[in-house]
Amino acid sequence: MTTSFAWPSPHPPERVGRPSRKAATAALKAHVAVLGGEPLRRAVTEALHEAGNLGGQERRFVAFATRELSRHMRLLDFAARQLGQAPGKSLLKEDQALVRYALWRRLLCGGDWARVGPEVRLPGPLRPRSIKDVALERLVTEPLAAPPPQDSTETALAIRHSFPSWLMERLSAEVAPTELGALLESLNREPAVQLRVRPPRTPASVHAVLVEEGVASHEVEGVASALVVDDPGLRVFETRPMREGALQVQDVGSQLIVALCGRPAELTGRTAADVCAGAGGKALALADAVGNKGRVLAGDTSRRRLQEARERARQLGLRQVSFPSPLALETADVVLVDAPCSGTGSLAREPDTKWRLTAARVSELARTQRELLESTAEALRPGAVLVYATCSVLREENEGVVEDFLARHAEFHREDASGWVEPRFVRGGDLRVWPHHSEGGGFYAARLRRR
Numbered sequence: 128m129t130t131s132f133a134w135p136s137p138h139p140p141e142r143v144g145r146p147s148r149k150a151a152t153a154a155l156k157a158h159v160a161v162l163g164g165e166p167l168r169r170a171v172t173e174a175l176h177e178a179g180n181l182g183g184q185e186r187r188f189v190a191f192a193t194r195e196l197s198r199h200m201r202l203l204d205f206a207a208r209q210l211g212q213a214p215g216k217s218l219l220k221e222d223q224a225l226v227r228y229a230l231w232r233r234l235l236c237g238g239d240w241a242r243v244g245p246e247v248r249l250p251g252p253l254r255p256r257s258i259k260d261v262a263l264e265r266l267v268t269e270p271l272a273a274p275p276p277q278d279s280t281e282t283a284l285a286i287r288h289s290f291p292s293w294l295m296e297r298l299s300a301e302v303a304p305t306e307l308g309a310l311l312e313s314l315n316r317e318p319a320v321q322l323r324v325r326p327p328r329t330p331a332s333v334h335a336v337l338v339e340e341g342v343a344s345h346e347v348e349g350v351a352s353a354l355v356v357d358d359p360g361l362r363v364f365e366t367r368p369m370r371e372g373a374l375q376v377q378d379v380g381s382q383l384i385v386a387l388c389g390r391p392a393e394l395t396g397r398t399a400a401d402v403c404a405g406a407g408g409k410a411l412a413l414a415d416a417v418g419n420k421g422r423v424l425a426g427d428t429s430r431r432r433l434q435e436a437r438e439r440a441r442q443l444g445l446r447q448v449s450f451p452s453p454l455a456l457e458t459a460d461v462v463l464v465d466a467p468c469s470g471t472g473s474l475a476r477e478p479d480t481k482w483r484l485t486a487a488r489v490s491e492l493a494r495t496q497r498e499l500l501e502s503t504a505e506a507l508r509p510g511a512v513l514v515y516a517t518c519s520v521l522r523e524e525n526e527g528v529v530e531d532f533l534a535r536h537a538e539f540h541r542e543d544a545s546g547w548v549e550p551r552f553v554r555g556g557d558l559r560v561w562p563h564h565s566e567g568g569g570f571y572a573a574r575l576r577r578r
């Protein structure tokens with residue numbers, strides 16, 4: 128049975144604005160760097176630096192356009208083929224970038240040649256280049272027929288939402304067929320700024336201050352610490368609560384992982400350890416939860432990230448966070464393993480990941496996750512809680528790792544996550560945050576306790 132799909136509807140005009148040629152050039156350069164293997168965030172930072180004095184709106188455009196070109200790469204190449212501009216291997220990376228950009232502006236931004244032409248045509252934003260202006264013009268102006276039918280729904284969805292086929296297959300095993308399109312769409316949606324409101328402030332009190340300062344935001348049902356910014360700009364970073372250190376950028380799902388570590392009353396005065404603390408997002412939230420009579424022990428294999436965590440803790444005056452080596456896990460009441468993972472739940476923020484990942488890499492990550500869980504668990508004292516978490520939506524890195532661990536460790540048992548988070552965030556007893564069901568990315572966490 129064949130299945131068809133429709134070309135996407137363009138973003139609302141205010142999302143895209145009217146980029147200057149300079150901003151378009153920076154986005155194109157960043158995309159070329161991503162094609163050359165550079166991580167997207169770094170590619171954007173470097174392109175912005177090279178571009179020099181761009182205004183705030185233009186800088187946001189560069190970051191957005193670069194993410195969009197990675198997000199919709201398969202769809203854009205498919206459309207190019209429809210218009211006789213096959214993306215073939217022989218095409219220069221710079222040509223590929225121009226083709227994708229022109230088609231992105233047409234299909235996802237509703238741009239016409241009068242608008243797009245000045246952004247891409249010669250004397251051109253990119254060198255080297257072999258594609259002619261007339262070919263780019265054709266991509267934007269020639270009528271585009273409806274996409275031809277595909278031989279399966281999965282193929283149609285993989286093209287429409289631009290996912291590699293192997294990942295599409297994995298994702299289709301995670302949710303009901305009726306939810307698959309919504310899941311893929313949510314993984315391509317530009318994420319809003321999500322904030323953790325630090326105690327003693329509450330989301331309601333901060334929301335009221337933000338209203339006074341003209342920044343729209345909303346609370347998230349069932350997530351006691353979260354506030355999501357509705358304002359598309361970055362004005363929230365200039366507001367009083369932000370300047371006073373009352374707000375931290377943190378995904379709603381990450382806040383739920385911290386909630387799974389314990390209720391405030393359970394954690395106050397306790398010792399928590401964060402084995403993979405990275406730049407400290409969850410370690411700082413744990414520090415607020417244990418309070419100044421508790422302790423947070425933070426470790427990571429990356430010295431650079433730990434240094435960042437140390438600096439953030441210092442700035443917030445959170446003296447209960449320390450970075451001992453080794454971590455003395457036997458003294459901890461709660462240990463968080465926020466494991467390195469595929470990041471498939473965070474593709475909305477880091478869309479280049481989907482083109483770098485392979486099935487073999489996911490299996491390699493699952494091996495690392497099993498080893499990390501194993502070596503951490505060994506050190507825990509009886510009665511201690513072990514929370515294993517990822518920002519992956521793939522079973523292999525989530526339930527797969529935890530079930531394998533529990534099968535070999537009768538001294539640990541799973542505690543039902545619904546004791547700590549709302550049942551709508553729970554699947555099979557574990558925390559499962561789905562990006563198509565709630566705000567933010569996809570997350571997983573299991574709460575285990577040593578007998």
Ligand SMILES: C[S@@+](CC[C@H](N)C(=O)[O-])C[C@H]1O[C@@H](n2cnc3c(N)ncnc32)[C@H](O)[C@@H]1O
Nearest residue numbers: 403404405406407408409427428429465466467
């Ligand atoms: C998902 S990130 C942690 C994010 C962090 N907890 C936060 O909330 O911002 C995973 C971290 O694991 C670290 N890592 C990788 N292998 C590790 C290992 N064997 N032991 C400890 N940390 C490791 C990485 O450097 C990375 O910072």
